[in-house]
Amino acid sequence: MKNEFLDGFVANMPIGISVFTYGSVLGVLSTQKGVELFELVLMNIFIFAGSSQFVLVQMWDNTLDIIAMITAALLINLRYFLVGASLNPLFKQSSKKEKFKYMHFATDESWAITMQRLKSQDITPKFLFGGGVCIFLTWFVGTVLGYNLGEFINDPKIYGLDFAFVAIFFALALSMYKGKQDITPWIITALVAVVSSLYIDGNFYIVIAAIVGSYSAVILHKRKSL
Amino acid sequence: MSSIDLNALIIIFFVALGTYSLRVSGLLLSSKFVKEEGDLKLFLDYLPSTLLLALVVPSILKEGMIGLVAAFLIFLCMYKTKSILLSLLIGVVTIALYRNFFL
Numbered sequence: 652m653k654n655e656f657l658d659g660f661v662a663n664m665p666i667g668i669s670v671f672t673y674g675s676v677l678g679v680l681s682t683q684k685g686v687e688l689f690e691l692v693l694m695n696i697f698i699f700a701g702s703s704q705f706v707l708v709q710m711w712d713n714t715l716d717i718i719a720m721i722t723a724a725l726l727i728n729l730r731y732f733l734v735g736a737s738l739n740p741l742f743k744q745s746s747k748k749e750k751f752k753y754m755h756f757a758t759d760e761s762w763a764i765t766m767q768r769l770k771s772q773d774i775t776p777k778f779l780f781g782g783g784v785c786i787f788l789t790w791f792v793g794t795v796l797g798y799n800l801g802e803f804i805n806d807p808k809i810y811g812l813d814f815a816f817v818a819i820f821f822a823l824a825l826s827m828y829k830g831k832q833d834i835t836p837w838i839i840t841a842l843v844a845v846v847s848s849l850y851i852d853g854n855f856y857i858v859i860a861a862i863v864g865s866y867s868a869v870i871l872h873k874r875k876s877l
Numbered sequence: 878m879s880s881i882d883l884n885a886l887i888i889i890f891f892v893a894l895g896t897y898s899l900r901v902s903g904l905l906l907s908s909k910f911v912k913e914e915g916d917l918k919l920f921l922d923y924l925p926s927t928l929l930l931a932l933v934v935p936s937i938l939k940e941g942m943i944g945l946v947a948a949f950l951i952f953l954c955m956y957k958t959k960s961i962l963l964s965l966l967i968g969v970v971t972i973a974l975y976r977n978f979f980l
Contacts, residue, residue: 669962687882694889694893697889697893698896702925707892717888724896726924728896729921732903735903736904814940814947817936819964821937821952821964824933837926840931841931844931844932859931860927861924861931864923864931865920865927868920
């Protein structure tokens, strides 16, 4: 068996470049929102889940809405439950200790590359760990660099950087399109989001619209199969 | 320490704890909890995309007409290239050009 940690690390390097770029965008946005560097670093180390960090930074304001922010970030990260479940074949020979140790490093990117490799090669969790560390480093360096460069940008609105959040999330949402059955739940989500954002203070409309939209998908699916 | 800093630490702590718990419990409970088919699985499948859409749609409308134009260009870019980075660039550049030359 070769060095699987290194294999995983190298296999994640190409995707690490885009992680680096996203990270620097988050760093720039963090300075605009008044997030302290140590807060960004804490998030990088202990949360280590890109899209939820974007959500937290976007919701960052003069007053922090604790419940809404925790709920929104954890709802975004709910998919990690399924990511974990799907990694069961990789960890079938592993001790509990190994599971606790390596799972923190399962990100969208390292997970996707591990699952792809698992199809053709008999790899161990060290591959996932190596990939996770690669993503961790590129993410960390990207965010901190962006944070420091961002301080020199006086008026980020001129560069359209505040729209970067919207652009990334919209593109990510579109990348999740699986077929016609998605269209109606997505339209329902959009409508509920727009209407509830007009009537509800703070950011809780995000959670409400997501739950209604996802639930509408369940109902629509049931109606079709009846 | 101001109350904002304290709130920030509370939020980071609970999101970190929750995210790690999700990662580990998914693996530990594995297929016992979420069946191959079922309402819960379907609901969870849709959650990332609905959550992201809920987040962006009001922001796109708030931007006005140019927000809709940018969103449409992102849609076209994703349809043609599936590149999230390129879509990000197109969206940001569209908004930046508009703000610099048309406002």
